[in-house]
Amino acid sequence: AQSVAQPEDQVNVAEGNPLTVKCTYSVSGNPYLFWYVQYPNRGLQFLLKYITGDNLVKGSYGFEAEFNKSQTSFHLKKPSALVSDSALYFCAVRNTGGFKTIFGAGTRLFVKA
Amino acid sequence: EAGVAQSPRYKIIEKRQSVAFWCNPISGHATLYWYQQILGQGPKLLIQFQNNGVVDDSQLPKDRFSAERLKGVDSTLKIQPAKLEDSAVYLCASSLDFAGLFGETQYFGPGTRLLVL
Numbered sequence: 467a468q469s470v471a472q473p474e475d476q477v478n479v480a481e482g483n484p485l486t487v488k489c490t491y492s493v494s495g496n497p498y499l500f501w502y503v504q505y506p507n508r509g510l511q512f513l514l515k516y517i518t519g520d521n522l523v524k525g526s527y528g529f530e531a532e533f534n535k536s537q538t539s540f541h542l543k544k545p546s547a548l549v550s551d552s553a554l555y556f557c558a559v560r561n562t563g564g565f566k567t568i569f570g571a572g573t574r575l576f577v578k579a
Numbered sequence: 580e581a582g583v584a585q586s587p588r589y590k591i592i593e594k595r596q597s598v599a600f601w602c603n604p605i606s607g608h609a610t611l612y613w614y615q616q617i618l619g620q621g622p623k624l625l626i627q628f629q630n631n632g633v634v635d636d637s638q639l640p641k642d643r644f645s646a647e648r649l650k651g652v653d654s655t656l657k658i659q660p661a662k663l664e665d666s667a668v669y670l671c672a673s674s675l676d677f678a679g680l681f682g683e684t685q686y687f688g689p690g691t692r693l694l695v696l
Contacts, residue, residue, distance in 0.1 A: 507692075508689055509583070509687030509690050510622070512685070515682055516682075556621050560682070565627060565635045566624055566627070567685065569622045570621050571620055572619075572620075572621050
């Protein structure tokens with residue numbers, strides 16, 4: 467069965483510092499991995515995805531994520547956080563050939579000025 | 580390009596009443612998804628359509644929830660009768676590619692926030 471774990475309910479970081487939001491997954495076969503962001507009273511917005519190829523994926527708003535197959539992780543990173551990055555972040559996984567995308571419980575990122 | 584549209588944005592009903600949500604996906608998107616997002620949790624897939632056919636409805640409580648996607652475009656999700664535990668945000672999403680074959684990106688609507696009293 468597929469599963470996604472986001473071990474931190476909340477991540478706090480000062481503006482200008484690097485940020486990391488963690489995600490680990492379990493899936494049979496090869497995964498498709500996604501990061502979405504949710505702002506208050508809005509739907510989820512796509513940030514980036516890993517399908518195949520280079521393990522480092524670059525996405526919107528300066529975010530990037532690194533696929534690590536041996537550790538089954540797909541952590542979201544940004545070199546320099548902005549206050550406007552404060553939001554709820556969801557990691558999601560789908561196995562290749564599967565029909566269902568499984569979302570993690572979300573991690574709230576709080577960036578302090 | 581217009582995004583995924585949903586209505587209403589908010590709905591308050593009493594338990595045992597019925598409610599319906601509407602979704603219009605991005606033009607040309609073959610796959611449409613309905614998710615339930617309970618406060619503090621990630622979205623949970625309720626039903627997934629490929630054009631007007633159901634791909635996955637394994638987590639849809641079929642004794643009270645129903646959904647249709649007539650003509651393979653817009654979709655309606657209905658709850659009848661509603662229970663207190665149905666209070667959640669109902670998200671609609673769509674994607675261009677066929678379900679499951681590619682790492683397609685899902686595009687989400689703003690959601691409908693349902694409160695059952």
